[in-house]
Amino acid sequence: MTQSCATKLDPKKFVPNMKIVDWKAVDQNETIIAEQLMNIGPLSIALNAELLQFYHHGVFDPPTFLCNPQNLDHGVLIVGFGEESSVLGTKKYWKVKNSWGEKWGEKGYFRIIRDVGKCGVNTQVTTAVLAKQ
Numbered sequence: 001m002t003q004s005c006a007t008k009l010d011p012k013k014f015v016p017n018m019k020i021v022d023w024k025a026v027d028q029n030e031t032i033i034a035e036q037l038m039n040i041g042p043l044s045i046a047l048n049a050e051l052l053q054f055y056h057h058g059v060f061d062p063p064t065f066l067c068n069p070q071n072l073d074h075g076v077l078i079v080g081f082g083e084e085s086s087v088l089g090t091k092k093y094w095k096v097k098n099s100w101g102e103k104w105g106e107k108g109y110f111r112i113i114r115d116v117g118k119c120g121v122n123t124q125v126t127t128a129v130l131a132k133q
């Protein structure tokens with residue numbers, strides 16, 4: 001029960017009478033997705049998560065033939081982006097919040113390679129449209 005949504009909600013963060021009235025698609029260009037993420041905040045996406053169950057840490061970058069970008073089967077939330085440097089070079093990544101709990105991945109989050117449309121991360125990006133007050 002301590003992991004349920006109800007126990008994690010902070011009523012002080014809610015805006016009274018705020019309602020979602022629509023949704024809006026975001027461009028598939030990953031540079032524009034990054035700009036919208038900075039301007040709007042977290043963005044909902046769909047991706048192919050077939051291999052994600054095996055993720056533990058690091059930048060997720062499975063071979064494309066094992067992660068068909070047209071076979072979208074999971075909804076998650078892009079919350080940030082960055083770069084990881086190593087002796088093999090620099091990898092750009094998206095930081096994504098998953099719904100599988102804090103014991104999975106990097107405390108409930110994962111990083112996936114950015115700017116290549118990996119697993120379809122850029123194909124169905126959306127944001128909520130809120131009612132004007």
